[in-house]
Amino acid sequence: MHLALRPGGRRFDLGAEGWAPSWPGAAASYLFSPPVPTAVATAPACLWREAKFSQARRREKGDRELPCGTQNAQQSGSLEVSRPGEHGMAQVAGASRPRAAPGQPFVFKLVLLGSGSVGKSSLALRYVKNDFRSTLPTVGCAFFTKVVDLGAASLKLEIWDTAGQEKYHSVCHLYFRGANAVLLVYDITRKDSFDMAQQWLKDLEKEFHPGEIVVMLVGNKTDLGEEREVTIEEGKEFAESKRLLFMETSARLNHQVTEVFSAVARELLQREERKEGQTQRRDARLALNERPAGQAKCCAR
Numbered sequence: 340m341h342l343a344l345r346p347g348g349r350r351f352d353l354g355a356e357g358w359a360p361s362w363p364g365a366a367a368s369y370l371f372s373p374p375v376p377t378a379v380a381t382a383p384a385c386l387w388r389e390a391k392f393s394q395a396r397r398r399e400k401g402d403r404e405l406p407c408g409t410q411n412a413q414q415s416g417s418l419e420v421s422r423p424g425e426h427g428m429a430q431v432a433g434a435s436r437p438r439a440a441p442g443q444p445f446v447f448k449l450v451l452l453g454s455g456s457v458g459k460s461s462l463a464l465r466y467v468k469n470d471f472r473s474t475l476p477t478v479g480c481a482f483f484t485k486v487v488d489l490g491a492a493s494l495k496l497e498i499w500d501t502a503g504q505e506k507y508h509s510v511c512h513l514y515f516r517g518a519n520a521v522l523l524v525y526d527i528t529r530k531d532s533f534d535m536a537q538q539w540l541k542d543l544e545k546e547f548h549p550g551e552i553v554v555m556l557v558g559n560k561t562d563l564g565e566e567r568e569v570t571i572e573e574g575k576e577f578a579e580s581k582r583l584l585f586m587e588t589s590a591r592l593n594h595q596v597t598e599v600f601s602a603v604a605r606e607l608l609q610r611e612e613r614k615e616g617q618t619q620r621r622d623a624r625l626a627l628n629e630r631p632a633g634q635a636k637c638c639a640r
């Protein structure tokens with residue numbers, strides 16, 4: 340399947356294909372939307388993410404045609420572009436499947452949620468590509484993957500960057516279904532985005548049991564401290580009251596961005612190890628109970 344990539348691409352509605360960015364280097368940081376979640380699976384197999392990068396840059400570079408999904412082969416590093424059908428459906432359907440296969444790293448789905456323009460895409464781009472640039476609003480959802488090495492173990496984060504604009508709110512829950520972790524992002528210079536983060540949390544509470552997923556509250560744009568409308572104490576207090584992890588970041592200055600993702604990754608891994616430990620203990624207990632009666636007597640001596 341080939342995709343025409345056009346500068347100044349049009350936005351798409353659910354069910355129609357959108358356009359992707361065309362500037363060179365887009366191959367490296369070019370974002371595809373993942374396949375449509377189950378509930379909208381009647382739409383074509385994948386939604387494409389609209390170019391998020393500056394019009395000027397796009398004008399500079401002109402049209403190109405790129406085969407769908409071939410960016411993977413052309414790029415190095417840990418950013419991957421999802422190929423339609425490769426990611427998404429099964430996982431969005433809700434099954435968390437941390438360990439892909441024996442010997443393979445754990446795989447976790449992490450979703451970025453928050454109002455428009457709070458910096459979700461910028462945080463993802465900074466973390467995955469160590470890059471920061473002027474971006475256009477996300478349409479639908481963008482998708483990154485990154486392998487995180489935590490020393491004792493490594494894990495793969497599938498990062499879903501959702502659109503924050505109000506008009507996409509109603510479809511966002513389709514993207515956070517099946518998530519293992521959520522970054523709830525607000526802009527410290529916008530009180531409304533902090534209020535909205537609290538609203539997002541209510542949406543999450545409808546979808547997940549308490550403690551089922553790791554949620555980190557992230558106050559972004561600390562480089563704009565003079566315009567701050569939400570104090571660090573307010574952020575902390577809210578996070579504590581809801582038992583969320585909490586950090587403030589600046590995607591622009593690369594302040595605490597890696598720390599946010601690493602902290603979430605560590606928490607996910609710890610939970611997984613605890614779960615595995617519990618399973619092993621339960622299996623051991625079951626094995627003990629299933630021993631032949633004579634053997635049990637012997638051990639009970």
Ligand SMILES: Nc1nc2c(ncn2[C@@H]2O[C@H](COP(=O)(O)OP(=O)(O)OP(=O)(O)O)[C@@H](O)[C@H]2O)c(=O)[nH]1
Nearest residue numbers: 455456457458459460461476477503560589590591
């Ligand atoms: N000063 C400053 N600007 C930032 C920071 N992070 C993002 N921005 C800017 O804020 C604007 C919005 O950033 P995005 O990353 O597109 O925000 P988003 O939350 O993904 O927005 P939607 O796609 O609409 O949901 C862009 O102009 C960014 O350059 C930051 O840490 N500091």
